[in-house]
Amino acid sequence: WRSFFIIVAGCFLLFLYQQKKLKATLTLAGIALLCLVDMWTVNKRYLNDGQFVPKSKQAEAFVKTQADEIILRDTALDYRVLNFVGFPGNTFNENNTAYWHKSVGGYHAAKLRRYQEMIDRHIIPEMQATYQEVAAAGGEMDSVDASKFRVLNMLNTKYFIFPAGQQGEPVPVENPYVYGNAWFVNNVRYVNDANEEISALNDVLPTETAVVDAKFKEQLKGAIEGYKDSLSVIRLTAYEPNRLTYQTSSAKDGVAVFSEIYYPGWQATIDGEPADIARADYILRVMNVPAGEHTIEMWFDPQSIRVTESIAYAALALLLIGVMVLVWMERRKMVKRQQ
Incomplete structure (x- = not known):
């Protein structure tokens, strides 16, 4: 209704101008005011008064614990942290962890549906098993059964934060079993639908087998076998939230899984050269990688953003043309009057 009112009001101003009942300057001012009102009301939904606070006050909302300090000493380009403090209710609803680290729990209580399904089916059960394993081992990770948290490992969960120790501070524990940013697999298992895909993670080792929906078979060129050996390497060399760069080296063509969430x-x-990204293990990315040494780049550039930008620029261009026409017509009238 707001947009409808603004459009009607704008048309009414142009009508008054056409009938010579409103000057060009007032018409332009009225249109500018309507645009300002429209943009202001929409922008306030996302940038409201509560977000404009002093930097000191903003920092107070996110308390850096000693565990955070220790983890932040790790200068690796990309890894994730899983906070067990307040588990299970708090892990996926708090955003303090995400302020300091890339968090398995995410930065918002609302999750992608597919990721929420992974939380319910695998992550929460694995967190329970991990907590029991680490507690039973007295924090000695060498004695922990890593098969109990394979999904956490494939999510590149390099650090766990456990509840307070004797000093009252949360305790950081490094996970030595984490799979890393990306890895080659030996096999590709194709499944028929999402239910089979998420269920298959119960009995596969993600570093050996990639579970892929059959609809992505073409993107992987029908590969059913991967290739990896001790000399096959794939590593992350540059990281930005919307752009990633990897270097690969392998003696044969292979299939690589990337510990990044798949999203159109x-x-x-x-x-x-353009390459296809497929989905593996229900939420991750997978690609067919040729033999030799290569540079893989991934970036986020959805069609919807380009379309929206094109519409915005086109609307701005029309507005400027309209203003120029109005100014030209007004000047022409003034010249005629002077003659």
């Missing part, structure tokens, strides 16, 4: 709009190239 991500694009990829291999040595500058």
